Amino acid sequence: MKNIVVLATGGTIAGVSTSSTDTTGYRSAILTVDDIISQISPLKTIANITSEQFVQLDSADMTHEVWLELARRISSLLEREEVDGVVVTHGTDTLEETAYFLNLVVNSEKPVVLVGAMRPSTSLSCDGPMNLYNAVILASSPQSWGKGVLVTLNDTIHCSREVTKTNTALQDTFKTPDVGNFGYVVDGTPYFYRMPIRKHTYMTSFPIEKIKELPQVDIIYGHVNDRGTLACAAAEAGAKGLVYAGLGNGNMSKHMKDVLGVIQKQGVIVVRSTRVGSGVVTRNGAVDDDQYRFIAADNLNPQKARILLMLALTQTASLEEIQAIFWEY
Template sequence: MIPTLLRRGGRLSIAAALLTVSVLACAKGNIVILATGGTIAGSGASSANSASYQSAKVAVDQLIAAVPELQNVASVRGEQVFQIGSESFNNERLLQLGKRVSALLKQNDVDGVVITHGTDTLEETAYFLNLVIPSTKPVVVVGSMRPGTAMSADGKLNLYNAVSLAVSPDARGKGVLVSMNDEIHTARDVAKSVNIKTEAFRSPWGPLGLVVEGKNYWFRAPVKRHTTASEFNIDRIEKLASVEVVYGYGNMNEQAYRAYVGNGAAAIIHAGTGNGSVASQIVPVLQELRGKGVQIIRSSRVTGGGFVLRNAEQPDDKYDWIVAHDFNPQKARILAAVAMTRTSDSKELQRIFWEY
C-alpha cells in the first residue's frame, strides 16, 4: 500500500508510513496462542511415526515459526503455559489455564485466544472454559492427531484454521470453540471418538461449521448457556469440587464408589450402560451414598450420543439422583465440579445440567 501511494506522487512522511503500517497490523487483530503441550507439540523418531511419538516436545515459538502464514491473518504471539500430555490435566491446571485466559481477554490489545492442547482431554478443557470464561471474544482450542514430524501431519493446518477462526468477528459470542480437521465444533458437544484418524473429533449433533482456506462457513449456533450467559466465573473459583467417575457394567461391585467417597468425593458420575442404567446390586449402594450427602449423577457410557432420560430407567425423583442429559461421563464430571462450587442442592444441580 505504501509504495503505491508514493508512486502516485503523494507525499507520505515516514511518520505517516509507520502509522499506516501500525493501522494495518491492528486491523489484522491480535491473537495470543497459549501452548500446553500434547501431540501438536510432539515429535516422532521418523516421518513414518504418526501414532508412536513423544508428545509435548516442541515449544510454542517453534509451533508459530513453523506456520509463517499465521502472520497473514493475525498478529500472533505465544505463551508456554504447560508442556504436558493432556492426560495430566488436573483440576489445578484447569484453573491456572482458565485464569490466564480470562486475564488475557480483559486486555484491549487481545482479540482472541488460541489454546494448543493434547487431544486426550481437549474436550474437557474446552468445555470447562466454555462454562467459566465471561467474554464474547473467541477462544479456540486446537490439537492434532499426528506430530509435526509425521508425513501428512495435521497440526499446522489445524493451528492456521484456529487462528483464522479466533480472529474472525463472526466467531464472537459463540462460546469456546474447537477447531480440528477443518471443522468448527462447540466445546459443549465435541468429543474425541477415535484415537488414530485425523477426523477424531465429532459432535453428536453435528459441527457448527467449517473453516476452508481461512474462511468460516457456519451452519448452526450453540443454544445452551455458555461464557457471558453462564452463572460461573473463573475469577471467583479457587477450587473445583471433587467429582469422580465410575464405569458401569453388569459384574461390577461397590468398592470403587466407596473408595472415592472415602477419599472425599462430593459427587459420583455413574457411567452407566444405555440410558445410564445401574446394575441391580449397585442401586442400594448409590441410595446409601446419596443418603450421606453424596450427589449421584447418572450418565451414559454410549459412544457418540448417550442421552439419559430422567425417571426412565431409575426412579430419579424417588432416589434424589441427577441425570446428566446428553453429557458423556467426562464432561458431566466437569460440569458437576464447576456447578458444585456454587450449590449442593440436587434440584439446582439438575437445572444446571438441563441449561448448560
Template sequence: KDIANVKGEQVVNIGSQDMNDNVWLTLAKKINTDCDKTDGFVITHGTDTMEETAYFLDLTVKCDKPVVMVGAMRPSTSMSADGPFNLYNAVVTAADKASANRGVLVVMNDTVLDGRDVTKTNTTDVATFKSVNYGPLGYIHNGKIDYQRTPARKHTSDTPFDVSKLNELPKVGIVYNYANASDLPAKALEDAGYDGIVSAGVGNGNLYKSVFDTLATAAKNGTAVVRSSRVPTGATTQDAEVDDAKYGFVASGTLNPQKARVLLQLALTQTKDPQQIQQIFNQY
C-alpha cells in the same frame, strides 16, 4: 496473506493425559484477565482430554471474544502431519469476528465444534473430534468459515460459574457400569470423601444393582450423584427407567460421563441440592 498478529505464551507444558484442575483454573483466569488485551485466543492442547478442558472453559470463561482450542492427531515428524494446518485454521477462526459469542470452540480437521458437545471418537483418526448429538458449528474452506449453527446451551458469560477466587474444585469421580459390576469403586470414592460421583451407566444411564444401591446410599448421605451413560450418543433422561427424584440422582442429559463430571464440579460450587443441580444440568 496476513491473518493476525500472534503473540505466544506457554501456560503449562504437559501431556494432556496429565491435565488437572489447577491447570484448568489457571487457563480460565488467564483468559479472563487478558480478555481486554487481545481480539481472540488460540489454545494448543493435547487431544486426550481436550474435550474436558474445552467444556470447563466454556463454562468458566467470562470473555465474549473467540476462544479456540486446537491440537494434532499426528506427530510433527509424520509424513502428513495435521498440526500445522489445524493451527492455521484455529488462528483463522479466532481472527474471525463471527466466532465471537459462540462459546469455546475446538478446531480440528477443517471443522469447528463447540466445547460442550465435542468429543473424541477415535484413537488415531484425524477426524476424531465430533459433536455426536448435534453436529459441528461450521466448516473451514480455503481460510473462510462457513458457520451452520450456534450453540444451543448457555455458555461463557451467560453462566454463573465464577472461578476468580477458587483455588481448587470439588472432588468428583466416575464409576463405570458393566455386566456383574462391582460396587467397590463407588464405595471407595464415598469413603475418600468425594463431593460427587458420576456413573457411566449402561443404556439410558442404568446401573448394576449393587452399584445402584451404593450410589443411592451415597446420595442419601449428601454425595451428589449424576447418572450418565457409556453409550456414545443420545441422552440420559430424567425419571425414565430410574426414579431420580426418589433417590436424589441427577440425569446428565446429552453430557457424556467426562463432561458430566466437569459440570458437576462447577455445580457443586453453587449448591449441593440435587434438584438445583438438575436445573443446572438442564441449562448448561
C-alpha cells in the same frame, strides 16, 4: 489484522518422533510454541500473533490446578481491549474436557479456540500446522464471537459442550455425535450452521474469579455384575460427587441403585450419565431419579458431566438446583 494470543500447553501438536512415518510412538510436548509458529509462515498474513508457552505437558497430565490458572490467564487477556481472541494448543486426549471447562468459566464473548493434532510435527502429512492456521482464522473471525469456546481440527468446527474424541489415532477423531459439526473452515473461511443454545462463557454463573478450587468428583463405569466396590471407595476417599457412566439410558442394576442410593444419602451427589457414545439420559427414565435422588446428565458424556458437577458443587448442594444447572448448561 486482529490481535491473537496463542497459549501453548504441549500435546501431540508439539510432539516429535525419530521417524517421519511414526504416528503413534512419538514423544509429546517437545517443541515450543515459537518452534511451531515459525513453521507456519502464512500465519503472519492473517493476524498479529503473540505467543506464550503456558505449560508443556502431555494432556494426560492435565490437572485442575492448570485448568484454573489457564482460565484466569485467558480471562485476563480477553479483558484487554487490544486482544481480539485466544487460541490454546492442547493434547487431544483431554482437549474436550479443558475446552468445556473453559466454556463454563471464561466470562467473555471474544473467541477462544482450542486446537491440537493427531500426528506429531515430524510426521508425513502432519496435521498440526493446518489445524493451528484454522484456529487463528477462527479466533480472528467476527463470526466466532459469542459462540462459546470452540474446538477445531481436520477443517471442522465444534462446540466444546458436545464434541468428543472418537478414535484413538485417525485425524477425523473429533466429532459431535448428537447434533453434528458446528461448522467448517474451508480455504481460510469459517462457515457456521447453528448457534449454541445452552449457557456458556459470557452467560456463565461460574466466573473463574470466584473459583478457588474444584471439589473431588469421580466417574464410575457401569458394567455387568458391578458390585459397587469402586463407588464406595470413591465416597470413602472424599468424593463430593459421583458420575455413573451407566448402561443405555443411564441404567444400572438393582444392586447399584441401592449402593448409589446409600452413597447419596451420605451427602455425595450422584449424576447418571451413560457409557453409550451419544443420546440423552432422561430423568426418571431407566431409573426413578425422584426415588433415589439422582441427577440426570442430559446428553453430557461422563467426563463433561463430571466438570459441570464440580462447578455446580462450588455453589450449591441442592439436588433441585443442580438438576436445573444440567438442563441449562
